[in-house]
Amino acid sequence: MNDKALKLLHVILPVLVGLIGLFLLLTEPSSLYRLRNNLFDQYQRSSPRVYEAAPVRIIDIDEASLERFGQWPWPRSRLAQIVDALQAAGAAAIGFDVVFAESDRTSPLPMADLWQVDALMRERLRALPDHDQTFAQSLARAPTVLGFALERTHRSGQLALETPENQLIRPYRYINSGASPAPWLSRFEFAVAALPLLQRAAHGNGALSFLPDNDGIVRRVPLALNLSGEPVSTLAAELLRVGQNTRNIYFRTDEHAGISEIRIGDLTIPTDAHGEFWVHYTQPVPARYIPAWKVLTGDAPAEELSGALTLIGTSAQGLLDLRFSALGRIIPGVEIHAQALEQILTGHFLVRPSWALGLEAVILLAAVALVSLLALRCRALLAASASALILAGILGGGWLAFRTYGLLFNTVTPALSVVLAFIAGSLIHAFVSEREQRWLKTAFARYVSPNRVTYLINHRESMALGGSKRECSFVFTDLEGFTGLMENTEPTVAVQFLNGYLDEMIAIAFRYEGTLDRIVGDAVAIMFSAPLPQADHRHRALACAMEMDDFACRYEKHLRAKGIAWGKTRIGIHTGDVVVGNFGGKTMFDYRALGDPVSTASRLEGANKYLGTNLCLSAAALPNSGKDSSHAAPICDIRPIGRLLLKGKTQSLQVYEPIAAFRATGYAPLADYCAAYALMVDSATDEATDSDRGTADNMTPYPASTTALAHEPQETHASHEASHDSPALQAFRQLAERFPDDPLVALHFNRLQHGACGALIVLDAK
Template identity: 50%
Template sequence: MPRFRLFSLGGGFCLAVLLGLVFVFLLDPMPVQKVRNAVFDQYQRWHPRVYQDAPVRIVDLDEESLRRIGQWPWPRTQVAALVDKLEQAGAAAIVFDVLFAEPDRTSPSQLLRGNQLPPGLAAELAALPDHDAQLADVLKPGNTVLGFAAEQSSSAVGPPLSRFGLVLQGQSPLSFVPAFQGASRPLPELEQAARGVGAMTFRPDADGVVRRVPLFVSLAGELRPSLVAEALRVAQRTGRYRITSSESGVQRVDIGRLQIPTAASGELWVYFTGPQPSRSLPAWQVLDGSAPPLAGAIIMIGTSAQGLQDLRFSPLGGIIPGVEVHAQALEQILTDTLLLRPGWSLAVESLTLLLGGLALGLLALSIPALASAVLMVVLVALLNAAAWYGFVAHRLLLDLFTPSIGLMLVYGAASIVRHMAAEREQRWVHAAFSRYVSPNLVKHLVAHPERLILGGQRQMCSFVFTDITGFTSMMERRTPESAVSLLNEYLEQVIAIAFRHEGTLDRIVGDAVAIMFSAPIPQADHQQRALSCALEINRFAQSYVASLREQGIDFGHTRIGVHSGEVVVGNFGGSMIFDYRALGDPVNTTARLESLNKQLGTLVCASEAIRQNCPQVPMRPVGEVRLKGKDESVQVFEPVEAMAKSMGTCDEAYEAAYRLLQTGDPAAVSAFVTLSDQRPWDGLVAFHLRRLLNDEQGIHFEMRRK
């Protein structure tokens, strides 16, 4: 291709790609947001905030406190005692990350409702003080803040009381801050007694990770402070807020002497520390007087107990209590270690993509490939090093990684145009076989394309077929996104195992996987590779199911069939579609062996062809099976390793019973009854016992369903 024509066509194509990328970047779709969030999360993992002792403490309603004092909710008299202890300790503010939306069920007035009590007892209960009133009396003189839960439902209770002044400078922030239609509020008498009421709600991102905490929310069209904002206001004994906004969003929130720069949404990016034991103390220590000094501290009262379900995903990769998110936000405000994402960040990132893309595109079209590649790597490295320096030195959240991806895409587009003609054959071979062949064989096939025969040829191959039990019903029980995520993680590991054994991925159909060995490159030990691959997949699948069940997720077991035989392998897609696969009876037999597991109650079935070539692997015989759609029987075996519970290197008790079954000895019934009593988990024993009880003799039987 002449240079001027290459430059003209390539330049136009690269410019179109670049403008498209800039447009997508400015639209800020969910994938771009996820990449940006992942970059910012990684910054925090590499360089978390160093904990500085700030006047913020968490009083934790932890498991031990619940064990000592009783399950939550505690009587309001107990909560009042906790508040009283904290007031005596000199707390600057006592902030509840707990919602008191319902009356105390242990109050005398509540006990009288719906209970038929003797008149004397009822009169005595009626004369006792109400627990909620007692808590309100304790809250009233103190510096306490209660929380409300902002909700999208307009049927929720309306806005809470206002106890603050609000000065707005610039444009109204209502259109920028998180918006909610209603709220679940504390009991009126408690709300009136508290010094402040703030929103406990924060919005996790699409991946469930909490990265920002709002300072203000819009509640039914009215501005309301968050729990963090109210904690700071009450602790400083100030009565008003100042919000500075522009056309691009909220810029700053002033609370007393504190000036807090925010994101355009009025939210604060939380800069997390690692676990810090001194940040929290259990509630029971406060109540028994053994807590350390708390004078002048903002006290956040919340829970880390798993049963109370206030746990959140952290950018550092762990799960932390929701109250700790509020506490860490307060710490970084008070220690002036705020994360900053200025309003000019998006402009810098967009210009980086546009100008860098233009430069790289021109270089890739005009200078040698190696030189342009080196320049591209250097530019991307410098950009990301600058962003990293900004984070470490100035706590700036600047995403130059996402534009770097765009730069690499522009460079790739230019390189494709430049080298398209010269590399067409290698790209075709590489693109075709990188989907089917284990990665270590791709390079060999590209270097020796004459080894790849398009069409069909006869070849001895081995096959591994897998399928997941009950996957369709699992799809119906779970959301599609959740089910697909679990399946993708499973398939990724199965394919990785196949590639480790240098197998070729034949196809994936839903949750089923077909793996081929000895094609396109012959493998002398393909039977051993196939069986080893099947056993490793079985071990992984068992472990994967167990780990998911520990998380309360039901995932089906994997059934596996292994067989070997002569097939025709090659490209059967014609000239329009490349479809490299194997055809022949052994392929169908492998599929039937996988399905036979359902009837047998086993997980792995191997044929006689596999067993003969793998004498070192202990197996126990299943029988002579006439598979569905077949006229001849196949000798089937189960690897001992694949049994539900390991029996070591052999299963002598089963094989003794099997010999009785094979010879038609009536003692086979009692032998299998004994085995069944000893191993209620052994599916193959149960299968043969059912046959014997149904007067089916011998080791010959038929596969009844696919």
């Protein structure tokens, strides 16, 4: 992904997340709808409504009342007694949370049919008061409200309302300010109403139906519903109307925004677009309940009933009028009506204003834009902290609005949008950062070894000045005759060849996880076992040197075929204890190894030009020696060169030549060479004889192949002339005649001819 695409993504991301959040806010899928309602429930559980004394009481047909006066249903004559008692106590309105859809079967005539009495007894029973008539008379004398049930679909046993006019008595009148409210009200098609006799007697007739959410919790109470296209009042609205002795109910409706408020008498109730308002529940308050048996026995306190809106319902579990509240409790359905009335009378409303959606959209878009910008441009900790503060501000603002002003704002969708913006922005930021890190790592690796870069990333503490002692292996290379090549070749051409050469040499080192110590012109220094320790560093160093030698020889051959006088590459390999670390100052420092093994490896590289070899390997760098734990099979044949006494040194160093496979055809067989070398060591007369013998004894484990066979020396004229020569000289003379291109055979034959003995080679130059 190029920079232009990334810049475009910085613009697209907040726009895309904002549009997604806005779409979810406007459409509000069921899952988000549930989350929003659950958040509102948590608000209520954290801060339930504080109960204020209000003239609302529940006449509870509870378990104790059923025990005293028998099971339900009670005779309607007994309900008439309750109505009369409440009227006498001065109740402002009496509502029944019960549907009286059928005649009272305990009336005299139905009982006569049940008992199958004779005609005389039937006439006597007919003369007795009918319970429904008695109840209707009580309903007519008192300010009473009956209830009816609404259903969306018809069920067996229900009364299908062909037209609302001939089935349901409406003692109220709706007055609209604006468009008709009916399309905005929840629609029902069927109803079960009270007996016409009772409807005509009562002063009010209200729907009992609640509209719980999908989780069964009743959060809102409607004040009006739609029955077959016409508005009908609910029990709570009818109690308010009858209690104020008014007939009219006013709607304020907007054609596009729906219902905004409903006015009943002197009371104005803010509602949502569907004519519902949110119930703010209290914790259980025993004071709002009066047992029905106390009303029947005259024990109910008159002062609590005077001027009160009374609801007759049941809390008995067997009557199954139980509902779930937002506080997580199961409460009687009649209490929901009572709590709704309490809120209206005390002016305590939970309001989700019509402008709430617009404000939520603005907050969502602003928060998403800000969080996206932070996530894309700032460090992770700063972006996360700022996003958390924004998230807390949104959620805390919603809670504060509820707690202080009773306002309900949907903070769920904006909060989720903020989280989505942060995650998306962080992922893109991480992708860009990782891309930049990869670029920096790649670029840095062109100046510093990749393994060193990786080590620095994973071990930041290693950036401190200082070093530690460690055993490392070193490979030094140098290009023969490059200075002359620069003098006789166009510099740009020579540099091009050099870059191709160095590129592959360094790539080989990196394949073996070597660390580039330095490049000095055409020379390369590689170290192993730093910065990370490598148990098999000797094996790695030798394998790396062998592959470098193979490439260098092929590269030299390739360029010479083009007429370029490219020199051969000399390589030195040595192992020893050094101090590895960062050296320099606070402004700038260099990671390298310090110690005699470093200069020794460089000197071994230079020794190749005197020995005639390409590779010079010290005994300390032999694989599977010292602390090397690789135990890998030898990668090539290795033969002893001798003991070198480097200039400026007082101790000689046993060195070897690794034999590349492509050189084996021009070299003496390993067994023949080792046999001649052993004779040379045995013939030593200098003071280092014991060391030479030790070297001869220890050289045999290193051949990688056992196929090299000793050859019987052939009798020649030269050998007869040199019959007085030492056995070592004779052996090397024979090898020199057979293998004139073997550099070590030529070296030792020349040394022995000039009177040298033993394997000690003193170098007077570097």
